[in-house]
Amino acid sequence: MRDFDLLLPESLSEAIDLLANHKDKSAVLAGGTDLLVALKFNYAVDNVISLALVPGLDELTYDPAEGLTIGAKVTIAQILKFPAVREHYPALWQAAKIFTTPQLRNTATVLGNILRASPAGDCSLALYALGGTLTLQSTSGQRQVNLDDFWISYGVTARRDDELAVSLTVPAPGAGQKSAFRRMTRTTEDLAKINAAVCLQMDGGKCTGARITMGCVGPTLIRLPKVEKMLEGADITPDLLQGISQAVASEITPIDDIRSSADYRLKVAGILVKRVINLALNEGNTP
Numbered sequence: 001m002r003d004f005d006l007l008l009p010e011s012l013s014e015a016i017d018l019l020a021n022h023k024d025k026s027a028v029l030a031g032g033t034d035l036l037v038a039l040k041f042n043y044a045v046d047n048v049i050s051l052a053l054v055p056g057l058d059e060l061t062y063d064p065a066e067g068l069t070i071g072a073k074v075t076i077a078q079i080l081k082f083p084a085v086r087e088h089y090p091a092l093w094q095a096a097k098i099f100t101t102p103q104l105r106n107t108a109t110v111l112g113n114i115l116r117a118s119p120a121g122d123c124s125l126a127l128y129a130l131g132g133t134l135t136l137q138s139t140s141g142q143r144q145v146n147l148d149d150f151w152i153s154y155g156v157t158a159r160r161d162d163e164l165a166v167s168l169t170v171p172a173p174g175a176g177q178k179s180a181f182r183r184m185t186r187t188t189e190d191l192a193k194i195n196a197a198v199c200l201q202m203d204g205g206k207c208t209g210a211r212i213t214m215g216c217v218g219p220t221l222i223r224l225p226k227v228e229k230m231l232e233g234a235d236i237t238p239d240l241l242q243g244i245s246q247a248v249a250s251e252i253t254p255i256d257d258i259r260s261s262a263d264y265r266l267k268v269a270g271i272l273v274k275r276v277i278n279l280a281l282n283e284g285n286t287p
Ligand SMILES: Cc1cc2nc3c(=O)[nH]c(=O)nc-3n(C[C@H](O)[C@H](O)[C@H](O)COP(=O)(O)OP(=O)(O)OC[C@H]3O[C@@H](n4cnc5c(N)ncnc54)[C@H](O)[C@@H]3O)c2cc1C
Pocket: 027, 028, 029, 030, 031, 032, 033, 034, 035, 036, 037, 072, 098, 099, 100, 104, 107, 108, 109, 110, 111, 112, 113, 114, 115, 116, 120, 121, 122, 123, 163, 164, 165, 166, 188, 189, 190, 191, 192
């Protein structure tokens, strides 16, 4: 690993000042499960700004009107143990449940997963389907960025170098909201070969709104607008699901990589989306 200075701010304002002073010569360290791996390979920064001693970034709250708030230091394990996530956001709970090993779940943060901007991120994908807004803070103040506008290209986000992501809010679910997440992997310790999440607004058997997201099928996590349109205003019948399953391949651009092949991903993507929709409908909010 290359040498770097480990900076340990003890307040949010100190962390923000350090980011302002060091900008592109620094990286934020939350759990470090991505960052330390990157620093061992091709990534070089002069300063690593750890959040370890920064207070006030641990908020994990649910309010029926405001929704879910996740602070920058909230780990995947905390998400898994938080009853409101299991009850109201099953897609996120399911993504946290399959997230690799207990050691990693106790260390890795949800916001780190989002900031890493991996096209395979499990919790990021579930949150993309559920919808969410990041709060970014710098010395010039705070701004909000919707996840729909956050991932720009592989590893690149809308975050500026001097900004710290302090929290994410996820809207409270409406009455008929159903969500689910699934992934295909080689082993549970491995990243996904392909993953999918859905969030459906249901009025009886009719779908009134849909957000369908997929990972490992492009340079960023993606939504499937054509499939979302097929669902919106429709009764979800076996015929519709068959049509959706066939349409998915036209919306994705997978590549061959160490985890899978483009051909495999193209073949299974439609089946995975159909399964995740069925899972959301059949298990609803009881994962
Ligand atoms: C063995 C192993 C297994 C893994 N399995 C999975 C898996 O099953 N599913 C999955 O999705 N991922 C997996 N990962 C990837 C990783 O664990 C996750 O992406 C994790 O959520 C990253 O969180 P972290 O807190 O460790 O982030 P860090 O490594 O601390 O940071 C990740 C990136 O985000 C930036 N960052 C972090 N927090 C902030 C902030 N508040 N503001 C600004 N920038 C910030 C960092 O500078 C860095 O660029 C795995 C990694 C390993 C090593």
